[in-house]
Amino acid sequence: MNADEQTLIKADKFLLRYMGLGGNFTPFIPERAEGSWLYDASGRRVLDFTSGQMSSVLGHAHPELVATIHEGAGRLDHLLSMMVSKPVVDLAEALAELVPELPRSMFLSTGGESVEAAIRLAKVVTGKWEVVGFAQSYHGSTGAAASATYSIGRRGHGPLMPGAFAIPAPNAFRPRFPGVTWQQELDDSFELLDRQSTGNLAAFVAEPILSTGGVIDLPVGYLAALKAHCERRGMLLIVDEAQTSLGRTGEMFAFERDNVMPDILLLSKTLGAGMAMSSVSTSDAIAEIGYSRGFMFATTHVNDPLPACVALKVLEIIRRDSLVEKAAVLGTRLRRGLQNLMQHYECIGDIRGRGLLLGMEFLPRAGHTGTAISQKVTQVALDLGLSANITGAYTSGVIRLAPPITSTEEEIDFGLNALDTAIGRVVETLGS
Ligand SMILES: Cc1ncc(COP(=O)(O)O)c(C=O)c1O
Numbered sequence: 001m002n003a004d005e006q007t008l009i010k011a012d013k014f015l016l017r018y019m020g021l022g023g024n025f026t027p028f029i030p031e032r033a034e035g036s037w038l039y040d041a042s043g044r045r046v047l048d049f050t051s052g053q054m055s056s057v058l059g060h061a062h063p064e065l066v067a068t069i070h071e072g073a074g075r076l077d078h079l080l081s082m083m084v085s086k087p088v089v090d091l092a093e094a095l096a097e098l099v100p101e102l103p104r105s106m107f108l109s110t111g112g113e114s115v116e117a118a119i120r121l122a123k124v125v126t127g128k129w130e131v132v133g134f135a136q137s138y139h140g141s142t143g144a145a146a147s148a149t150y151s152i153g154r155r156g157h158g159p160l161m162p163g164a165f166a167i168p169a170p171n172a173f174r175p176r177f178p179g180v181t182w183q184q185e186l187d188d189s190f191e192l193l194d195r196q197s198t199g200n201l202a203a204f205v206a207e208p209i210l211s212t213g214g215v216i217d218l219p220v221g222y223l224a225a226l227k228a229h230c231e232r233r234g235m236l237l238i239v240d241e242a243q244t245s246l247g248r249t250g251e252m253f254a255f256e257r258d259n260v261m262p263d264i265l266l267l268s269k270t271l272g273a274g275m276a277m278s279s280v281s282t283s284d285a286i287a288e289i290g291y292s293r294g295f296m297f298a299t300t301h302v303n304d305p306l307p308a309c310v311a312l313k314v315l316e317i318i319r320r321d322s323l324v325e326k327a328a329v330l331g332t333r334l335r336r337g338l339q340n341l342m343q344h345y346e347c348i349g350d351i352r353g354r355g356l357l358l359g360m361e362f363l364p365r366a367g368h369t370g371t372a373i374s375q376k377v378t379q380v381a382l383d384l385g386l387s388a389n390i391t392g393a394y395t396s397g398v399i400r401l402a403p404p405i406t407s408t409e410e411e412i413d414f415g416l417n418a419l420d421t422a423i424g425r426v427v428e429t430l431g432s
Pocket of ligand 1: 109110111112113115138139140141207211212240241242243268269
C-alpha cells in the first residue's frame, strides 16, 4: 500500500464526512499546487478544472498572492472587530469604484456568512422576515443561508428558518412546463408567493448562474423582471455572486449583463481566490437605514486586514492583466470544444453557462442515468489527469467546469482532450 492509499484509509477513519450520501474523498492527494496544476507526492499532475472549490481563479500559488500573504501576515494580520485598517478601507473603495451604486461594504470569511449578513440586513431594513430563493439554489450550510438553499442539504437538517420560500429557476433545457415562457413562469411563481406570504416578504436571494443547481443560467431579462417583482413588494434583491464574479463569466460581475443593480451584492469564493474572504456591498441608503435600526453582524474575522490585502491584490491582478477579457476568450474556446464533443457523443444533452463557468449535461443511455455516466466520466478524467466535478451533489448529470481565468489555451485544450477520451471510454463500456 502506498502513502496516498494509507492517507485515504486514515481519512475515512479520522475525518468526519460532510458531503452527504455518496460524498467520498477524491482518490488523488495533492501535495502541492502551482498555476492550474495539482501535484501528488509522486509528482503525478492533475489539471484543476474547478479552481479548487470554484475559488482559485488565479490558479494556485500565484507568486504575487504568495508575496502578499507573506508580507500581510508579517505586517498586520487580525484586529479587534471595530478597528479599521488601510487595506480594508482601500478594498471597500476599490469595490465602490467597480460598482458605484453600492459603495458600502463589509468583509467576512465565507460565502455562507455573506448570505447570513445580507439576510439580517434585509430584515432590519424592511422590517420583514420572509426570504425567497430558487428551488435549485445553493447559498451555504449555515442557518439562514441553508434555509435559502434548496438544491441540496435540507433532509434531516430542520427546522430551518420560518418564512423561507422557493420558486423554480427558469431552465431552458428542461422547462417545467414546455410552452410556458420564463416571464409567465416568474409571474405565476410570484402570484403563488403572494398567496403563501403573510405580508412579510423581505428579500429574494439569487445566483445569476445557479452553479450547484446544475449551471443554470438565468435568461437575459430575467434579473430585471425579478427586480421589478421585488420592488413592487418592497423586497430587496440580494445577488449572490460567490461563483460568478471577478471575470469568470467574461464580465467583472455576472449581473452587469442584465443592466440591473442588486440592492445587496455578495462576493466570496473568487474574491479571495483561494483565501477565505467574502464581501457584502450595498447602497448608501440601505446602509444608513440599517445603521439607524441597529443592524448587527459581527464575526471574529470581520474586516480582517490580511484577507483584505489578498482581495485587493486579486482585483489589481485581474484588472492589470485584463483577465476579464481573457476569460471571455478562453470561455469561447472551452464552449466550442464542448459543443464539438456534444456533436460527437449523443449522451451529451446540453452545454450551458457563461465564460469559464460551463456545465455539460449527460442524458440517460443504455440503462445508465445521466448522473451515473457523468460520475464515470469524471472518474476516468481524473485518471487521465483532469479534475472536473459534478454539480448538485451527485443528483444531476451535470459536469461543471470552472478552470482558473489564468489558464492557458494549451491547458483548456488539455482539459478538452481529457474529457473527449474519458467520454469515449465510458461510452464504450455502456453497451446498447
Ligand atoms: C452561490 C454560492 N453562495 C454561497 C456559497 C457558500 O459559500 P461558503 O461555502 O464559502 O460558505 C456557495 C458555495 O458553494 C455558493 O456557490
